[in-house]
Amino acid sequence: MKAVLTLYFLTYLHWDKDLSTAVYHAFSGLCYFTPILGALIADSWLGKFKTIIYLSIVYVIGHVVKSVGAIPTVGNNSMHIALSMLGLILIAFGTGGIKPCVAAFGGDQFDEEHGSERQKFFSIFYMSINAGSLLSTVITPILRGDVQCFGGDCYALAFGVPALLMIVALVVFTAGSVLYKRNPPQGNILLEVCNCIGFAIKNRWRRWKYDPQRKHWLDWAEENYSKRLIEEIKMVLRVLVLYIPLPMFWALFDQQVCEDTTPMIQLHNSYNIPCFPLSLIQINDQCSDLGLGLLDFGASYTVILMEESGKIVAHKMEDVSANDVHIAWQIPQYVLITIGEVMFSITGLEFSYSQAPANMKSVLQAGWLLTVAFGNVIVLIVAEGAGYPLPWASFVLPF
Template identity: 55%
Template sequence: MTKKLCGTNYPISICFIVVNEFCERFSYYGMKALLTLYFLNYLHWDKDLSTAVYHAFSSLCYFTPILGALIADSWLGKFKTIIYLSIVYVIGHVVKSVGAIPTVGNNDVHIALSLLGLILIALGTGGIKPCVAAFGGDQFDEEHVSERQKFFSIFYMSINAGSLLSTVITPILRGDVQCFGGDCYALAFGVPAALMIVALVVFIAGSGMYKRNPPQGNILLEVCNCIGFAIKNRWRSLKSDPQRNHWLDWAEEKYSKRLIQEIKMVLRVLVLYIPLPMFWALFDQQGSRWTLQATRMNMAFGDAFSIKPDQMQMLNALLILVFVPIFDLVIYPLVRLCRINVTPLRKMATGMVFAALAFGAATLVEVNVVKTVVDPPPAGNCLLQVFNLANGSISVKIPDSDLFPEPIQYLEDPPEYKTLLLGTSSKDLMMQVTFEGTAYECEQMFEQEKAYSLILYSSTTGIKCKLVEDFIKKNENGNPLLRFLSTETEAIDLTVGAVTFQVPANYNVSANRTVERGEYPDVSCHSESKECGPLNLGLLDFGASYTVILTGEGLSNIVPHKMEDVKANNVHIAWQIPQYVLITAGEVMFSITGLEFSYAQAPANMKSVLQAGWLLTVAFGNVIVLIVAEGAGLEQWKEFLLFAGLLLGVFFIFSIMAYFYTYVDPDQLDKFYLEGSGKEESDDDNTKKKSNDINLKKTEKSTRL
């Protein structure tokens, strides 16, 4: 006898399943939120490769549920499948965490461990995806339909709670905890691994209370076999047999008319799925391209707090919890009051429009974001800026160039980099530097596609020059970059926050280091002989690159002069909120409505076939992004615009398909499917089928399952 919660019809076993799902979703979304920045900053991949691998992983996570369903329904059953694949899941998380420890091997080892971990995680999360929710539904007796409905609402809330909390917490663990001299990816991946271990332990702890149904055979496999037999039989009988009304009728020699009729109906719905991957191609870029966009934005909310670029993904989980009741209780009823027929397919088409608008908003944001980015020099050119450290104005003349027509003032912050034409891979230039009426020669070697700072300073013999290479690429995690140049004759050590700089003497430049965004009014400063601080660097802002020139008469009077080599991000992260609002509104109308429509238009025992088809649309949507990211080579705003345009094109195609689609009344489905079978169902069978309809409809309330 199943144990119940006190005074209710709820089995105690569902508590273990809900906690398991919360921990599993925390582990999955917490790990996934970090992936793009991990690829960029830890594995040092470029943006396109990082995006491609991110979406390849996402795609694999939606291909593997078919494997999990086959194992559960045809071999092990749901309980054992969840146990065994959760163990694979845990191993994947552990391998992924170990791969993020810098002391474990070289970069090739980290890449190998990371990819292996992701493959195992994809097998685990995808494999248990079709099992956990259905296993929870199995715990209820058939007569407790209302309790089962409430269970799936709680189950759905646990999914979104896990997603929301993880996308807030794991970026904090990554960025605010320092380990091995940088962002602590090992800890940030380790916590989701620990949560997955908790999920497995909790699920096993309830094993003595579960109701377990034995494997009943996989309907998806039977459908595939039936279709395959029909095609093969049709091909063999191409000339000898007369034509039949439908190509699936060629399977009648082996399969029942009922099954064939059911497959026909399912195929009508699956045809409507063909355009759907384009929606997911846009939707799943929240964790890749939109996160990369956030790294180039200002993430400070005044002096109160700042957020991490990978934390913005929590908006989707938060907004969907708000939007679902608003749409169901307010928006849809208001639309109906206006006498507009709100059909499921119209809702889905409108969701596509909202997703396209979200990418239109992302395009506008991106156009303004790139204004602070320094474009790399094209082939045959380099970038150049000048720091004048001589106590007076200086004129710089470069052969066959007029880059600096005006004199450069003492300690002037260069307004922007100038593009210097070289014409060859490298070029030795003799520049003329004029100071107080005296001309000096300055010879330096420049290489194409690089950025340089030319440092001019006084010496006992006149004006000297020194060329240093600059790093103009914005930091991928959004934090500022900082370096120091000292005019002193003694080396200096500086500590900025938790980062130490060793500044060489005599107009040499320290290494570029990443520091946390913030105010730095009292930077410690000392040399081997004495203290020279504290120094006030002021605000070091998101996305900027600074050169701080240290001048003075002796270490006791050092003054910092902050130069902004790359401009700080001046577009606030709040401008991403509209695109998240639009994409989430699109998700509510597209995803939830699409699943409800699909299940209402198919027989109860074909729900799993449609679930597999739906998950495959998500998988193929990620494949689209993978192809575009690696193959298109477009500027980011153009890529966003391309995706918006493609989805609008798909919207028109889908709308035409929807116009010609004939809805089937769910109450008449059983009669429709039984035509030609010569068999009537009993009242008990009908009751059970309706119960299964409710069960399966609730289990797939959101793609977060």
């Protein structure tokens, strides 16, 4: 759906590029803020399996509403905008809510002694995501452009087909329910974590002059909370601190859709995004001890991408006729993007799961996904707020 979303804003709703970019990144950010809500529901109330089922239904409804909003005969432009925004909000809550649950639910199927198999699962899991992304990137524009309906591009079909495919996926997922290992929810763990942190801060502020110093500031919560919970919170906070610089990667990565779509309107040759994860499973196995090193290595590829991207967009000649630059010149950038994302994301998913306490698997997965949300917020604040005289500056300045 994202493959044609910017075009939908530009050509169907007739928004300008700045508004289209702002709404696109706001939608992307919302998709990655809502995982906190999904994690809270899964770990505290419904469990991962039921959360996936219910929020998948919300996701399907969102696509149906979005598809109806893309039918020209339904109301006027204001109605199209209202339905489109409602559909995007439902999609964001649906897809965002299930994101941390799907990865954590898959990891739950492996016992601790099967760590290597779990690593391979996350590689295959991410390969499946990229395979679906590849197919949708190819098929969705075809449905939009080559299939005519209502006298123009068929955005309604492009948005409706994902809803149908999601229904099929939901039926298949539900059919295997008897085979799954389900960990029951363990109360409102996120609220308990927040209360523990708040009590530790308050207790330390009140008593630090009178009581002896403690090894860690969270140890000031020992009067009211168990040592096990305190140690689990320490584990989570140590991982979250490592996530602080990660939004910079996603601020660069997620700009490719909006920033590359406008030039591609003039370049009529098709393109594909390579799908690397399966071929890198063996590399990942050999580098399994590097862990965080792979995160840095993946992020470094984005720096290379910025350099290559600048070479393409920084030297513009006004007198060059349209389509003289073949779209294949963007393939090196997409190769670097994909390699960087694969090394970055697969390692991050597995690392987030392996480092999380048993009762906070979804919460830490949501924390990982929040880095994507904050990356999009950076783009909104810096790119849309400050404005850039040159297109390539939006890639360089956030970094």
